[in-house]
Each structure stands twice: as structure tokens, then as C-alpha cells.
Amino acid sequence: xxxPANHHPRLLRAEERVCDPxxxxxxxxxxxxxxxxCFSRLDTxxxxxxxxxxxxxxxxxxxxPCRITHxxxxxxxxxxxxxxxxxxxxxxVAGGAAAHSDHGRHLVLLLKKVAEGQAGHYRIADEPALRxxxxxxxxxxxxxxxxxxxxxxxxxxxxxxxxxxGPLRTLTLAPVRRQSVWRNRxxxxxxxxxxxxxCLHRTNIGVDHDYRNLLLHAFRTALADGWGGSxxxxxxxxxxxxxxxxxxxHANLGVLKENTVNILVHGHExxxxxxxxxxxxxxxxxxxxxxxxxxxxxxxxxCCTANEVLIRHGIPVAGxxxxxxxxxxxxxxxxxxxxxxxxxxxxxxVARAYHTEVVSTSELAKTAGAEHLPFEEAQALDNAKALxxxxxxxxxxxxxxxxxxxxxxxxxxxxxxVAAIKYMLGGTFRASFRPLNDxxxxxxxxxxxGVVGCNNPKLKTDAYINTLTRELVKQEVIVLKTGCAAIAxxxxxxxxxxxxxxxxxxxxxxxxEAVGIPPVxxxxxxxxxxxxxxxxxxxxxxxxxxxxLSEVPAVGVAPEWMSEKAIAIGCxxxxxxxxxxxxxxxHVGGSEKVTRFLNEDIRELLGAAFQVCPDPHQAAAAIxxxxxxKRERLGINRQAERKLYDMKDRRALSV
Ligand code: BF8
Numbered sequence: 001x002x003x004p005a006n007h008h009p010r011l012l013r014a015e016e017r018v019c020d021p022x023x024x025x026x027x028x029x030x031x032x033x034x035x036x037x038c039f040s041r042l043d044t045x046x047x048x049x050x051x052x053x054x055x056x057x058x059x060x061x062x063x064x065p066c067r068i069t070h071x072x073x074x075x076x077x078x079x080x081x082x083x084x085x086x087x088x089x090x091x092x093v094a095g096g097a098a099a100h101s102d103h104g105r106h107l108v109l110l111l112k113k114v115a116e117g118q119a120g121h122y123r124i125a126d127e128p129a130l131r132x133x134x135x136x137x138x139x140x141x142x143x144x145x146x147x148x149x150x151x152x153x154x155x156x157x158x159x160x161x162x163x164x165x166g167p168l169r170t171l172t173l174a175p176v177r178r179q180s181v182w183r184n185r186x187x188x189x190x191x192x193x194x195x196x197x198x199c200l201h202r203t204n205i206g207v208d209h210d211y212r213n214l215l216l217h218a219f220r221t222a223l224a225d226g227w228g229g230s231x232x233x234x235x236x237x238x239x240x241x242x243x244x245x246x247x248x249x250h251a252n253l254g255v256l257k258e259n260t261v262n263i264l265v266h267g268h269e270x271x272x273x274x275x276x277x278x279x280x281x282x283x284x285x286x287x288x289x290x291x292x293x294x295x296x297x298x299x300x301x302x303c304c305t306a307n308e309v310l311i312r313h314g315i316p317v318a319g320x321x322x323x324x325x326x327x328x329x330x331x332x333x334x335x336x337x338x339x340x341x342x343x344x345x346x347x348x349x350v351a352r353a354y355h356t357e358v359v360s361t362s363e364l365a366k367t368a369g370a371e372h373l374p375f376e377e378a379q380a381l382d383n384a385k386a387l388x389x390x391x392x393x394x395x396x397x398x399x400x401x402x403x404x405x406x407x408x409x410x411x412x413x414x415x416x417x418v419a420a421i422k423y424m425l426g427g428t429f430r431a432s433f434r435p436l437n438d439x440x441x442x443x444x445x446x447x448x449x450g451v452v453g454c455n456n457p458k459l460k461t462d463a464y465i466n467t468l469t470r471e472l473v474k475q476e477v478i479v480l481k482t483g484c485a486a487i488a489x490x491x492x493x494x495x496x497x498x499x500x501x502x503x504x505x506x507x508x509x510x511x512x513e514a515v516g517i518p519p520v521x522x523x524x525x526x527x528x529x530x531x532x533x534x535x536x537x538x539x540x541x542x543x544x545x546x547x548x549l550s551e552v553p554a555v556g557v558a559p560e561w562m563s564e565k566a567i568a569i570g571c572x573x574x575x576x577x578x579x580x581x582x583x584x585x586x587h588v589g590g591s592e593k594v595t596r597f598l599n600e601d602i603r604e605l606l607g608a609a610f611q612v613c614p615d616p617h618q619a620a621a622a623i624x625x626x627x628x629x630k631r632e633r634l635g636i637n638r639q640a641e642r643k644l645y646d647m648k649d650r651r652a653l654s655v
Contacts, residue, residue, distance in 0.1 A: 018322070018461040020491045022253040022406035026326035029404055035353045037325045038344065042457045054590030055085035061205040068590060077205060085591035086211035086218075087203040089567075092587075093218040094199035096568030099341055100527050101192045101229025102364075103269055105161055107236040110271055110377060112154035114240065115147045121275065121381040124150055125242040129419075133235050137169060150239070157232050163191030171227050174533070175540040177548035178577060182223065185605050187216055187575065189224035196221060211594050219575040219606065226572030231530040237308065241274050244311035244415035244524060245423070251490035253323065254409030255316035256332050259295040261395045263388065264318055264327055266301065267339030268525065270308035272361055272375045273301065275384035276337070277313045285388050292392050302327060303342045304483060304525035311415040311524050319491075320462075320484035321562075322455040325350045331402035335391035340365045342454075342563065355397040359387065412495035414486070414522035418534045424516050433535075433542040435515040436478075440553060441544050441636050444511040447553030447627035448539070450480045450532045452569065455488070456562035456584070462488035464559035464583050467616040469494055473519045475624055476508035480535065483526040485559065494520050529569050532556070533576055546634055550577025550607030553630040555623045559583035559616065570610065577607040579626050581619050585612045 014027035017039050030037050051057040051067045058075050059065040066075030066084075074080050079087075113119035124130055127146050134141040134149050137156055141149045160168055167188035171179055182188045189195040199221055202208035208217070238244070256262045263280070265273040279285060280299040289297050300318040301309050309315040318327045321342055327333055328347065333356045336347060340362050348358045348369030358370040361383075366372050375383045422431040439445040449472055455461045465488040472479050473494075481489055493499045497518035501509050504519050512519055523531045539545055539552050546552055556573040558566050560583055570580045588594045603609040613619035631637045 016460060017457065019463050019466065020252060020408065022408035022491075023319075023323060023326055023461065025404070025406045026253065026329045030326070030329050033329065033353055033402070035329060035350055036346070037329075037350070038322060038346070038457050041346075051590075053587055055088045055587040055594075056081055056590035058084045058087070060087065060203060079209065082211040082591045082593045083209045083214070085588050085594045086214035089586065089588055089594065090199050090214050090218045090221070091203055092564045092567050093221050093571055094196050095564035096566065097192075097221045097225035097229065098196050099565050100225045100233065100568065101161070101196065103340065103527060104229035104233035104236070106269055106271070107233055107240065108154055108157040108161075111150055111236050111240060112158070113377060115151035115154055117147070118378065120378040121278075122240060122271075122377065124239055126239055129235075129238045129243045133239060136173060153239075157236070159191075160228060160232060161192045164194055165190060168192070168224060168228050170231050171223070173231065173537065174227060174576070175537055175548055178550075181548070181577070181606065182575070185216070187220040187223065189220045189228065192224045192228045195224040211591065212597060215594065215597055215602075219571050219602075222568045222571030223575050225568045226530055226533060226576065230527040231534075233527040234524070234530050237270055238417065241270060241308075242312050243419050244417045245420040246413050247311065247314040247415045248411065248413055249310055249314040249316050250409045251317040251319075251412050251487055251495075252409040253318055253327060253330055253406050255298070255300045255318055256327070256330055256405045257295070257298050258332060258403060258405055260298040261289045261292070261294045261296070261391050262298045262300070262333045263391045264300055264302055264333055264336045265305045265309065265339075266303055266324060266336060267343050267365075268304045268308075268341040268527070269339045269362070270305065271377065272337070272339060272380060272384065273305045273309045274312075275380040276387065277309050277315055279381060279384040279388055282385065285385060285392070288389065289392050289395070292395050294392070294395050297388065304527075305339060307414075307483065307486060307522075307525040307528075311417075311522070316409070317487050317490060320455055320487035322457060322461050328354060328356050330405045331355075331399065332405050334394040334398065335359060335387065337361060337387060338365065338367065338370070341565070343367065354402055355394060355399060357390065357394055359390070410491055410493045410496075412490040412522070413497060413518065414490070414495060416517075416521040416523050418531055418538060421517065421521070421535065422538070433538045436517075437539060437542045437544050439511045439515065440539075443631075443637065444476065444507045445478055446476045446624065447478075447555070447630070448480060448536065449477050449554065449623055449627075450482070450529070450556045450573075451489075451559065452482045452485050452526070452529055452532070452556065453558035453561040453566045454484050454563050456560045459560045459583065461560070462491065464616045465489065466492040466494065468557065468559055468619055469520060470503055471617065471620040472623065473500055473503045473508075474505065475620065476505050477623070477627070478517075479520045480532050481520060481522050482524050482528050482532070486522040486524075489520055490522065495522055526565055526569065533572075536576075536578065545636075548577055548607070551630060551634060553627040553634070555579050555581065555626050557581045557583075557619060557623070559619070574602060574608045574610060575606055579608045580610050581622060582610060582612045583619070584614060
């Protein structure tokens with residue numbers, strides 16, 4: 001909240017809390033403008049409750065709340081620490097899976113409306129993606145209109161939410177061996193809604209008390225996210241708005257301009273921001289902006305809505321999660337439009353110190369102090385234009401004495417969907433992952449690592465993400481990025497092929513140049529973590545690197561995670577057979593058994609596990625160890641060595 005006049009937030013050691021100079025400058029400005037941010041609020045929350053941190057507090061029924069100690073090892077109901085920690089964990093996974101999946105549901109409902117001609121200006125932007133998706137699910141598409149196919153696909157997807165019996169259809173997109181692991185372990189989810197609802201039932205007072213059974217349902221629920229709601233969200237976004245392909249843009253607060261009307265889109269669901277991207281090009285609105293004294297309109301994004309409009313339109317990114325308040329503190333934002341997820345409730349309070357208007361647009365997500373302007377899909381373009389006009393009107397209220405836009409932004413390339421990667425590797429007629437698989441087999445690429453997830457003010461913003469990314473590129477690993485981790489690397493200049501290639505060793509660099517992909521690939525928003533699984537599945541399908549995702553030299557990392565969504569993502573990676581490294585632990589430390597289950601026992605069941613590495617160099621070493629172990633098991637390290645000797649022999653001969 002805006003600090004009272006007599007209160008000065010503790011002087012922030014800005015350089016120790018954030019990496020990029022734009023954020024450092026805005027933290028100093030926040031202090032001098034007497035505006036609190038999540039960084040200063042963290043200082044008031046420093047004594048965080050040890051019971052909560054370790055997952056040992058239960059407030060599920062009103063006999064409690066109960067806190068587990070040596071003297072009080074059970075709650076009033078008799079639940080022990082293992083049950084309590086596992087229940088809390090399952091509820092977190094449910095929260096994350098619900099958020100991603102509800103996002104997916106809204107897009108499926110929009111696809112249905114488009115098919116029925118009830119969705120205003122929305123269209124099917126990518127008919128080949130629609131027909132590809134229909135074929136994946138065995139739907140007839142040849143000789144049928146795109147609307148008829150879209151309607152069938154939307155119906156099938158809605159059944160993925162409501163299915164009461166039998167496994168999710170979308171699980172069949174995974175490699176066959178992985179599907180049999182899920183079947184044999186009994187963790188195939190049925191309908192997404194049913195699976196999430198069951199989390200609340202199982203964790204209710206007096207239901208599921210076996211920590212293993214609770215945790216297995218966490219993995220089942222996460223599968224309903226990664227191979228359910230999130231996957232559907234990515235598929236439908238591509239159909240409605242276009243499959244991403246590499247596109248250039250810029251990132252960091254410097255994308256805001258001093259002489260334009262600045263509008264920020266923030267949140268996750270792309271429906272409204274797509275229309276804002278179109279409306280922001282409207283000559284009439286540009287003329288109106290000029291008539292108001294501005295030189296034009298700047299539309300930029302925060303968080304995953306930013307990623308959605310970046311990967312399809314090249315709309316610049318103003319910042320990631322911890323920069324949402326800092327963007328307002330520039331004093332140069334006329335309108336901040338939120339949809340759902342990761343939008344801080346503090347935004348209207350921060351905005352009050354400037355002229356910025358905060359507008360919420362989803363019935364799901366209102367914020368006290370923000371203007372609520374519900375967005376109707378049938379009138380989306382009109383709604384988008386009205387929002388831009390509101391921003392133009394607000395430009396006159398901007399106080400230039402409060403404006404300070406850091407002149408910091410970095411060029412980037414984003415938009416590496418799996419289809420785009422295949423095309424880059426093989427062209428239209430021979431699109432395939434073959435060159436990538438071959439390079440991994442030859443040892444010129446050690447493996448694939450997803451570096452994903454949030455920022456967290458408990459850690460120096462972006463530091464772990466970028467230290468690890470640099471280290472992995474040096475170690476000849478392809479790094480796949482989504483969410484705020486992708487934006488972090490964009491700000492550090494790691495998303496231009498030129499600068500990332502400079503870090504790469506000569507062999508790796510050569511292969512990236514030969515096969516035509518950069519070492520660090522921005523694949524989209526957080527729901528697009530499903531694209532990482534899609535890419536790993538393509539690697540399996542292409543052959544030579546095992547029959548199961550657990551055999552592929554691939555690892556997931558969530559360095560600076562903070563959200564329940566990140567927990568769900570971590571669980572669906574592990575459930576898919578991909579090891580996950582966390583920069584800091586879950587709230588499960590109160591139970592040795594739960595911790596051991598997640599970090600060790602689960603490997604027996606699913607072929608992967610979690611590991612906590614608080615230091616990025618330690619994480620890089622752990623990742624290389626995991627990749628190397630998989631390469632050994634595949635027998636490709638020996639092939640790579642032979643290849644190296646062959647090369648040395650050839651060189652010796654040529655000498
Ligand atoms: O869904 S990475 S802070 S913005 S939760 Fe949120 Fe985390 Fe960012 Fe995208 Ni994902």
C-alpha cells in the first residue's frame with residue numbers, strides 16, 4: 001500500500017534484490033516516492049511462520065487450527081504430521097491445476113462460440129493447427145468446414161473437463177510407454193474437474209489419511225493439468241490466435257515510452273489481449289492518441305499475458321512478475337488491464353501514487369480499488385477499443401514530474417512452438433526433430449533442460465534463472481523457457497541467438513548454427529509448459545533416445561518459483577518421468593516421509609523425482625549429472641566418445 005506520509009519503507013538494498021538496472025532504478029524510485037512494493041512488504045513479513053513453512057499447520061476443520069510440535073504430535077482429529085503435510089501439499093497442487101485448467105476451459109468455450117458464430121470478431125486464425133489437433137484426437141476433418149471441425153473439437157475438449165469415468169483422452173498424446181506407467185501406477189486422471197474436486201474431498205476432515213495415497217493423487221491431479229487443462233489451453237490458443245513462430249521484440253521497462261499512451265496487459269488469458277493487440281493498430285485510435293498530445297500508443301505486457309501476445313504478435317514485454325508494481329512506479333502507465341492470475345492485489349494502491357488506472361476485466365478476478373469493466377467476448381473488439389480510449393483520456397492526467405522510465409530494454413526472439421522448431425529443423429516437407437536427436441546422440445548437445453517458473457522476492461530476482469541458463473548453455477545444453485523465467489532471460493539478453501551463441505562451446509555453437517536453432521528457446525507462457533512435454537514426446541517419437549520420457553536426457557528446473565501453479569507443473573514433469581530441480585523447497589519440511597516420498601521414493605514409481613538446489617552452480621552440476629546418467633543408460637556417451645575419437649583421428653590424418 002502507499003505508505004503514510006510519516007512512514008518511509010526501509011531503505012531497500014535494491015542491487016541485492018533485483019538484477020536488472022531498470023528494476024534497481026524503480027526500487028529506488030519506489031523508496032523516494034514512498035510507495036511500498038512486494039520487496040518492502042517482504043521485510044514486514046520476515047518472521048514467516050515455521051509451521052506454515054514446513055506445512056505443519058492444519059486449518060481444515062474447526063476443531064483446530066492445529067500445529068504439530070514434539071509435545072503435540074497429532075491434531076485434534078488424530079492426524080499426524082505426514083497426513084497434514086501431504087494434505088496441504090495436495091491442496092496446493094489442486095490450486096495450481098485448477099488455475100491452468102480453468103484458463104483452458106475458458107479458451108475451449110471461446111472455441112465453441114467461434115464455431116457457432118457467436119464470438120464477435122474472434123476467428124479461427126490457424127486452420128492447419130485446428131485440423132492437426134482434430135487428427136490427433138481421431139476426429140474426421142477432411143471435407144468438413146473448419147467450423148464443424150472446431151465444434152467437434154470443442155465438444156471433445158469439454159468432455160475432458162466433465163468426464164466421470166475412464167482416463168483423459170489427452171493422455172494418449174504421451175509416448176505409449178509413459179501411458180502404461182500411469183496405468184500401472186493407477187494415476188491416470190479421469191475428467192479434469194472430477195480430479196480437482198477429488199482433491200478437496202480427499203483432504204476434507206476424516207477422508208484420506210495415507211500420505212502416499214494423498215501424494216499419488218497430487219501427481220494424478222498434476223497430470224490432469226499438464227496432459228489436460230494446460231495442454232488444451234495451448235492447443236486452443238494456437239487454433240484461435242495462431243501457432244507461434246519465431247518473432248523479434250524487446251523486453252524490460254524501457255519498452256514504455258515517454259511520449260506515447262502506455263497500456264499494459266497483465267495476467268494469463270490471451271482472449272482480451274489479442275483484441276487489444278488488434279485495436280492498438282487502429283488508425284482512428286492512433287489519431288485520437290495524437291489529438292490527446294501523445295505520439296502514439298504503446299501496448300506492452302506483464303507476466304504470461306505478455307508472453308501470449310509476445311509469441312504471436314511481437315508485442316513488447318514490460319516485465320515479469322516482480323516488475324508489475326515497478327512498471328506502475330515509472331509514472332508512465334496510463335492503464336493497467338488485468339485478467340486472471342499473478343496480478344497483485346496491491347496494484348491499485350501503487351497506482352494511487354501516480355495517475356495510472358487499474359482495470360480488472362474478468363468476473364473471476366476483481367480487485368478492491370480497481371475499476372471493474374467486464375469483458376464480453378461477443379463485443380471484445382469494442383471493449384478493447386473502449387479500454388484504449390480510456391487510456392488516451394488518462395494521458396492528460398500524467399504528471400511528467402513523476403515520470404522516470406529506465407532506458408533499459410533488450411532485444412529478443414521468442415515463439416518457439418514445437419511446430420516451429422520442427423519446421424526450423426527440417427523445413428516444410430521434412431519437418432522433424434531428427435537433427436536435434438542426432439546432435440544429442442552425438443554428444444554435441446548434452447540434453448534438454450526446461451528453466452521455467454516465477455520470481456520470488458525471497459530470492460534475488462532473475463539471478464538464479466540467468467546464472468543457471470548461462471551455465472547450461474556453456475555446458476552444451478539446450479534451454480527451453482516459459483513464463484517469467486523466459487522474461488528474465490529476455491531482460492538479460494539471453495534470448496537473442498547471437499548473444500546466447502557467444503556463450504556456447506564451439507561444438508554446441510556449430511550444431512545450433514547448422515540445425516538453425518538458438519541455444520535458449522522461449523516457448524511461451526506457463527500453460528505452455530505443456531509444449532515442453534510435447535517437445536520431449538517428439539524426441540521420443542523421433543527415435544534413438546529411448547521409448548519413454550524418463551529415458552530422454554531432459555530435466556525441468558523451477559529456480560525462483562512461488563505459485564501453486566509451479567507446484568502443479570513440477571508434479572506433472574515428475575509424473576511424466578522428467579526430474580525437477582527446485583531453487584527452494586516446498587512447504588513439506590515438517591514431514592520426513594513426505595519429503596522422502598517426493599525426493600526419492602517417487603522415482604521407483606514414476607522414474608523421476610524432485611531435488612532442491614539452492615545454488616545455481618550446484619543445480620547446474622546436478623543437472624549435468626542427471627543428463628549424464630540418462631546418456632549412460634542410453635549408451636550414447638560411448639557413441640559420443642567414439643565420434644570424438646573419429647574426429648581426432650581425422651584431424652591427425654589431415655595433419
Ligand atoms: O503463470 S511464471 S509468476 S506469471 S505463475 Fe505467475 Fe509464476 Fe510468472 Fe505466468 Ni507462471
